[in-house]
Structure formats: C-alpha cells, structure tokens
Amino acid sequence: MTQEQWGALQDGLCKTVGRNNYTTWIKPLKYKGSDDGVAVFNVPSHFMGTYVSQNFGELLLSQVSSVNSNVRRIQFKVDETPAKAPAAPKAQPAASNTDLLSSAPLDSRFTFDNFVVGKPNELAHAAARRVSEGGPVIFNPLFLHGGVGLGKTHLMHAISWELRQRNPEMNVLYLSAEQFMYRFVQALRERKMMDFKEMFRSVDVLMVDDVQFIAGKDSTQEEFFHTFNALVDQNKQIIISADRAPDEIKDLENRIRSRLQSGLVVDLHPTDYELRLGILQAKLELHSVHYPGLEIDHGILEFLAHRISTNVRVLEGALTRLFAFASLIGKPITMELTQDCLSDVLRASERKVSxxxxxxxxxxxxxxxxxxxxxxxxxxxxxxxxxxxxxxxxxxxxxxxxxxxxxxxxxxxxxxxxxxxxxxxxxxxxxxxxxxxxxxxxxxxx
Ligand SMILES: Nc1ncnc2c1ncn2[C@@H]1O[C@H](COP(=O)(O)OP(=O)(O)OP(=O)(O)O)[C@@H](O)[C@H]1O
The missing domain is CATH 1.10.1750.10 (DnaA protein, C-terminal DNA-binding domain)
Structure with missing residues (x-):
C-alpha cells in the first residue's frame, strides 16, 4: 500500500468510525510501509497502539487488505524517533550472519488447529501433516500449489510451527522466494557468498514460499538450484509453494522445473461451499471472543459462503469487516446490514452465472x-x-x-x-x- 492509498482510505475510515474517533485514534497513525504481509503503523504511545489494535485493528486490517491483499497483519510500533532535530544519519550496520539465516516471522494464527480441512485441500493438508512430523524424508520436495488465498502460506507456517514444537533444536528456515533473492543479493553485495552458501546448506528444513517469484531471475534461480541440490543430497526436507504447478511456471529453468517435480506435487483446489462454510464457522469462534455481544445467523454465514467464492482471504476479510462494522455502529448483524456493509465485496465476487x-x-x-x-x-x-x-x-x-x-x-x-x-x-x-x-x-x- 502506498502513502497515497493510505490517504485515500482515511476518508472511508472517518465515515465508518465517526469524526471524533477518527481524529483521536486513526489520524495520528503514521503508515510506515508493508513487508512480508505486515503493514506497520507508527503510534505515539504504547497505550494508543494497544487501544487502536483492540478497537480498530480488524477494521484497519480489512481496509488495508482491500488495497493490498498480501497484508495479513497490522503492527503498531511506538514512534521512537525524536520529534525535533534530526539525528545524524547512522552508518548502516553490516548484516550479521544471523540476518542472512533468520526465518521470516510466522503468523501465530497459521497452525494446523486453525486450518479447516475439506475435500479441496485434504491431500495438501495430509502431506503437510506428514512432513511436519519430521520423520524420515519420504517426498522431497513437497510442492504445494494453488490459487491466491487458498491456504498455502497457512500450511507452510503450520508445518514450521509443528516442526519447531516437536524438535526445538531443528533448524527450520521459512522464507519467501523474494526474501531468498533479497538475501542472496545482499550476500553478493557484501561479499558474503561463502557465508550465504554455508548457512543455507546447514538448515535441516528449508521452506520457500511463492517460488514463482524467482522465475526469470537468472542468478537467483541458479543459486536456488545449487542450494536445493545440496540439501536434497543431504536428505534434508524441502517444502516449496507456488501459485501454480511447476510445469506452468514460465521462465523457470528446465532443470529447476524437473527438480521441483521430483517429489510430491499437491494441489490446493478452489474452495467449495462446504469448506467455505466450515472456515466461516471456525473464524466465527474467534470473532465471538472479540465481540461477545454480537451474534450472526447461520443463514448469513451460508449466504456469505455462497456468494464469496473467490478466495479465503476475502471471505475472512468480509466477516471481520461485518463484525467490526456492526460493533462500531452498535447494530445487530442482519442480512440487510450484511449486504450494505459488504456491497463492494459481494459485487466483486459476483458469480457470472446468468x-x-x-x-x-x-x-x-x-x-x-x-x-x-x-x-x-x-x-x-x-x-x-x-x-x-x-x-x-x-x-x-x-x-x-x-x-x-x-x-x-x-x-x-x-x-x-x-x-x-x-x-x-x-x-x-x-x-x-x-x-x-x-x-x-x-x-x-x-
Ligand atoms: N482451510 C483453511 N482454513 C482456515 N483458514 C484458511 C484456510 N485456507 C486459507 N485460510 C486463510 O486464508 C488466508 C489466506 O491464506 P494464505 O495466506 O495461506 O493463502 P496463500 O495460498 O498463501 O495465498 P497467496 O497466493 O496470496 O500467497 C489466511 O488468513 C488463512 O489463514
């Protein structure tokens, strides 16, 4: 999300929460940027961060993710920079080795317990479960693919949580393909390629999300290929995700393509009605904790599961927005309120059935x-x-x-x-x- 987009969102937020709330709580937020699914806002104090997070966090998340669907979490950081006299620029510290190898942050909600299993994802779930047991490596790599927002990242994080819980000593590295490239370029720039190679080859489990990103990026592909081979040779588990099957990723070198196909390739199919309803019911439990006074009719959940079939992220965002909206205006969740509050989402995901x-x-x-x-x-x-x-x-x-x-x-x-x-x-x-x-x-x- 750009600063301009954040600026544009504020008008709508002001209308939703009312001018007083907006001036006190939303206006002072300073949008710093989004990285790795996290949109960061600076707040003037811890108190304010906690208050905004508890009272407007979900509303903000639904708004921000409507502009940037990659954003899954909002973080409020206390603005530590002194208000006056800008400090002299500090020399950029050299990246330490741990930077190069640190895992990307894992979302605490993305666990197996929170993953709803249905026909479209049962195979992917079973394969992920098996790998997460950390037993002998049976399929290498495990390649999970599927359309936007169908749960690939959720399953990857779940595997990582489970492996770490079962074996805290295990060196599990989870990162996106973009981060892999970023670290590779950083190592090149800082002449730390030996460190990079050694460190990547020393992990026990490597998980790379959204691997389609490296397509067409020749040197990164090359390095990825060597890392991949070295780990497979050592019988270390590799788990990869992408938005499509290996043979459908354009500009991917053939040798990488065939490597990616050499393990188990499983597809997360588009959700069906039952799965969507199951997911809504599961998410409802979370919302009920945050909004104890608010109830939602089963008919409305069915309506949402029928009408929003695009991706789970949109479905989740719709439920979040509905609860936040109803709680802010102090009204019960009726079908009328649902259609009103979600008119844009419903229109966008309208089926083209005539x-x-x-x-x-x-x-x-x-x-x-x-x-x-x-x-x-x-x-x-x-x-x-x-x-x-x-x-x-x-x-x-x-x-x-x-x-x-x-x-x-x-x-x-x-x-x-x-x-x-x-x-x-x-x-x-x-x-x-x-x-x-x-x-x-x-x-x-x-
Ligand atoms: N089966 C499921 N049960 C519960 N939540 C799910 C399920 N599938 C997806 N979700 C939720 O939907 C959202 C999007 O999922 P996720 O980020 O894993 O999608 P993705 O396939 O990685 O998408 P992208 O291609 O955009 O990276 C997450 O909040 C996730 O928790």
Whole structure:
C-alpha cells in the first residue's frame, strides 16, 4: 500500500468510525510501509497502539487488505524517533550472519488447529501433516500449489510451527522466494557468498514460499538450484509453494522445473461451499471472543459462503469487516446490514452465472423444455422446476425480483417471491428438492 492509498482510505475510515474517533485514534497513525504481509503503523504511545489494535485493528486490517491483499497483519510500533532535530544519519550496520539465516516471522494464527480441512485441500493438508512430523524424508520436495488465498502460506507456517514444537533444536528456515533473492543479493553485495552458501546448506528444513517469484531471475534461480541440490543430497526436507504447478511456471529453468517435480506435487483446489462454510464457522469462534455481544445467523454465514467464492482471504476479510462494522455502529448483524456493509465485496465476487444458464440447466435437469419452464402453464411438472429456477436466480445472481419475473415470461415480482419462499420451505421438508438444488448449484458454480 502506498502513502497515497493510505490517504485515500482515511476518508472511508472517518465515515465508518465517526469524526471524533477518527481524529483521536486513526489520524495520528503514521503508515510506515508493508513487508512480508505486515503493514506497520507508527503510534505515539504504547497505550494508543494497544487501544487502536483492540478497537480498530480488524477494521484497519480489512481496509488495508482491500488495497493490498498480501497484508495479513497490522503492527503498531511506538514512534521512537525524536520529534525535533534530526539525528545524524547512522552508518548502516553490516548484516550479521544471523540476518542472512533468520526465518521470516510466522503468523501465530497459521497452525494446523486453525486450518479447516475439506475435500479441496485434504491431500495438501495430509502431506503437510506428514512432513511436519519430521520423520524420515519420504517426498522431497513437497510442492504445494494453488490459487491466491487458498491456504498455502497457512500450511507452510503450520508445518514450521509443528516442526519447531516437536524438535526445538531443528533448524527450520521459512522464507519467501523474494526474501531468498533479497538475501542472496545482499550476500553478493557484501561479499558474503561463502557465508550465504554455508548457512543455507546447514538448515535441516528449508521452506520457500511463492517460488514463482524467482522465475526469470537468472542468478537467483541458479543459486536456488545449487542450494536445493545440496540439501536434497543431504536428505534434508524441502517444502516449496507456488501459485501454480511447476510445469506452468514460465521462465523457470528446465532443470529447476524437473527438480521441483521430483517429489510430491499437491494441489490446493478452489474452495467449495462446504469448506467455505466450515472456515466461516471456525473464524466465527474467534470473532465471538472479540465481540461477545454480537451474534450472526447461520443463514448469513451460508449466504456469505455462497456468494464469496473467490478466495479465503476475502471471505475472512468480509466477516471481520461485518463484525467490526456492526460493533462500531452498535447494530445487530442482519442480512440487510450484511449486504450494505459488504456491497463492494459481494459485487466483486459476483458469480457470472446468468439467468439463461440457470433456466437451461434446470430445464435439462427436470427433463422439460425451456419454453415450458418459462411459459405460462401452471401444471406442477413445470411449476416446481420454475420455482427452483427462480430460487437459484435469486441466490446466484444479483438480479432483482422484478427483473427475474420479467425473464420468466413477464411474471410479477410477488410470484417470484412466492416461488423463492416455497423452495426455501421445501428444502427443509423435502430431501429430494434439497438434493436437486445442491446438485444444480454445484453444476452452475463449476
Ligand atoms: N482451510 C483453511 N482454513 C482456515 N483458514 C484458511 C484456510 N485456507 C486459507 N485460510 C486463510 O486464508 C488466508 C489466506 O491464506 P494464505 O495466506 O495461506 O493463502 P496463500 O495460498 O498463501 O495465498 P497467496 O497466493 O496470496 O500467497 C489466511 O488468513 C488463512 O489463514
């Protein structure tokens, strides 16, 4: 996030928290920059840091991460710089060897206990668990890949926590590929390549996150390749993550590609509805601790799990924002408040399912003609599928009831509303309808 973006966010924050709160607590924050998923703000005192963190921390995080999706944590640091007379610039201390080898900070929330397992991630989770036991090296490297925000970093941190807990003596080095490059360049600049090589080769477990970053960076790739080989030769475990499979990373040298493929390559698939709902329920427990007076209806969680299918980070951010918003304005979390507070997120992650697509799939499923689904006939064979289609249009598109009515042969919006209600009731009473809806939803979401 740039200073300009932070400036732009402040207007919205002022509106959300009110001018008084804004002037007292938000305005004095000085944005210092983001690194490694952490956005750092300077605060004038410890008290203020604690207060802002407890009362506005989640709101700030959701706002900052809406601009920079890499940011996962906000840190408040007391501004130690003297207000007057700038001090003479200090000579930059030379990087110590421990700097070169220190692990990147681990997020304390990214543990196995906090990782929700579902069909899309069960293999990746099982492989991560196995590696975290620290037994004999079976697959080397373990290569985890998947789209943005699907839990790769979470699993990497979880492995690291677990290994360190089981064996505190073990030298586990976790860092992003970007940090690997940064340390490599630093070693080159300071003529410490021997130290760099020796140190990287002395770790017991090496974990490199977002390895796609080194694609196209020739010398870094070269060094990474040598480090990798040296560790594999010593039978040391390597764990790598990337946003895609090794053979899909462009500008990666072939010898590295084939090295990366030589262990176990596992994919974190896009989340499905059940997993998203499970994650929301797990996160809800955390929010309930912070906001003891606030409750959220299960229907709203289901709504969020249906509507926000992009990535888990966005889903989490939505829940955080919802709780922060409701608590700040002192209102209960209703469906109306949810749609209001999350309108931008809901719009951005809107599925591109069209009414026509829904009508076609439903007609196929019930083996009736599209013209009968849309047409005027009121016999049950057509009326029930029609109501199912209307219900799915309401759930999966952002079309209004009158618009849906128009697309079903010019029906009135009250007819659509009645149809949607009827299907909601039938889903509870009639297992077959519930099953049909679930299956159609899956087909449409696929
Ligand atoms: N299965 C899960 N259970 C609980 N939380 C999850 C799960 N999957 C993802 N998350 C949460 O979603 C957020 C994003 O996950 P993470 O940072 O691990 O994604 P990533 O795959 O590394 O994304 P990127 O490609 O952006 O680096 C984190 O807060 C993480 O805790």
């Amino acid at each position: 009414i026509e697509e829904i009508q076609r799939k439903v007609a196929d499923h019930y083996n009736i003609r599209l013209s009968d689904l849309i047409g005027p006939k009121r016999v049950r064979n057509f009326a029930r599928p029609r109501q199912v289609a209307m219900y799915l249009c309401k759930q999966l598109t952002s079309r209004s009831l009158p618009e849906i009515g128009r697309r079903f042969g010019g029906r009135d919006h009250t007819t659509v509303m009645h149809g949607v209600k009827r299907i909601e009731e039938l889903q509870v009473q009639d297992g077959q309808i519930a099953e049909d809806i679930e299956m159609l939803r899956r087909m449409l979401e696929a």
